[in-house]
Amino acid sequence: MAHRNHLYFYYLKDEDTDEKVSQLTEVAQSKGYKIVDHTDEANIIVSIGGDGTFLQAVRKSGFRQDALYVGITREGESGLYCDFNLDNFNEMLHLLMHEELEVRRFPVIKTRINNGTDHYCLNEVSIRSTIVKTIVIDVLIDDCHFETFRGDGLIVSTPTGSTAYNKSANGAVVDPLIPSFQVSEVASLNNNQYRTLGSSFILNKDRKLTLNIQSTGNDHPIISLDNEANPIRKIDSIEVEMDDAVIKTVKLKNNSFWDRVKRTFL
Incomplete structure (x- = not known):
C-alpha cells in the first residue's frame, strides 16, 4: 500500500477548517504525500x-473502487464511518505508509430509477410521500410480487446504513460482514383491507x-x-441490487x- 501517496481533502469550507486543513497539508507533505486538487x-x-x-465525499468522488477513503472527525464530532479525528492524523499517515495497513470494506447497493442510470448508495435509498396521502408501492423480490405497501415510505439500507434512517x-x-440489504417500513397502514409484513426484512446480496x-x-x-435528494420528479419504479x-x-x-455502535448508541 506504500504507493498510495496522493491525498485529497474533502470538507465543508469554513475559516476554522481551512486553517486545520492547511496544517494537515504541511504535515502530510513532510511525510512525502502529495496533495492534489481533484x-x-x-x-x-x-x-x-x-x-x-x-457520505458526500464518497458520492462526489463517484464511489471510487481504486481509492482508499478515510474519515476524520472534528472536535466534538463522532461517526460510524470515521475512524480518526484531528488529534491522531499522524497515526493515520503512519498506517497508510505501512504494509500492515488494515482495510475495511463496506458493501454498497446499486439503485436504478425508472430503468435509467445506476446510482450507488453507501447508507440507503429511501422513497417517501411528499403529500398528506399514503404512497402505494408494489414490492417484488426477484420479480415475484411479495406485498403491496401502503404508508409514508420505504427504506432500503446497507448493513452500515442500518444504523442510520x-x-x-x-x-x-446488521453486521457489515453480512453482504445484504434491508427493507424497512415508514408508518405502514395495516387494517382489514390493507396488509404488509409490518416488520423489516433482510435480503441476501444476490x-x-x-x-x-x-x-x-x-x-x-x-x-x-x-443524504442527497434525487431530482427525478416522476417515479415509476426503483430496482435495488448489490454487486461486488x-x-x-x-x-x-x-x-x-x-x-463504534456501542460508543455511538450505548
Whole structure:
C-alpha cells in the first residue's frame, strides 16, 4: 500500500477548517504525500467532518473502487464511518505508509430509477410521500410480487446504513460482514383491507428488489440516495441490487463496527 501517496481533502469550507486543513497539508507533505486538487487525481480521499461529510465525499468522488477513503472527525464530532479525528492524523499517515495497513470494506447497493442510470448508495435509498396521502408501492423480490405497501415510505439500507434512517424506523442493526440489504417500513397502514409484513426484512446480496409505485395521485414522492435528494420528479419504479462494489476505508485497530455502535448508541 506504500504507493498510495496522493491525498485529497474533502470538507465543508469554513475559516476554522481551512486553517486545520492547511496544517494537515504541511504535515502530510513532510511525510512525502502529495496533495492534489481533484478526487480523480487522488488514491486516498480524506473527508473531514462527520458521517454526512464522509457520505458526500464518497458520492462526489463517484464511489471510487481504486481509492482508499478515510474519515476524520472534528472536535466534538463522532461517526460510524470515521475512524480518526484531528488529534491522531499522524497515526493515520503512519498506517497508510505501512504494509500492515488494515482495510475495511463496506458493501454498497446499486439503485436504478425508472430503468435509467445506476446510482450507488453507501447508507440507503429511501422513497417517501411528499403529500398528506399514503404512497402505494408494489414490492417484488426477484420479480415475484411479495406485498403491496401502503404508508409514508420505504427504506432500503446497507448493513452500515442500518444504523442510520433504518434504525430510526425500528429496523435491525446488521453486521457489515453480512453482504445484504434491508427493507424497512415508514408508518405502514395495516387494517382489514390493507396488509404488509409490518416488520423489516433482510435480503441476501444476490436478490433483486423492485419497488413499483402505483399511480394513486401520489406520483411525485421524494427519493433520497444517502443524504442527497434525487431530482427525478416522476417515479415509476426503483430496482435495488448489490454487486461486488465496496468502499474501502482504513481500519483503526481495536475499533470494530460493533465498538463504534456501542460508543455511538450505548
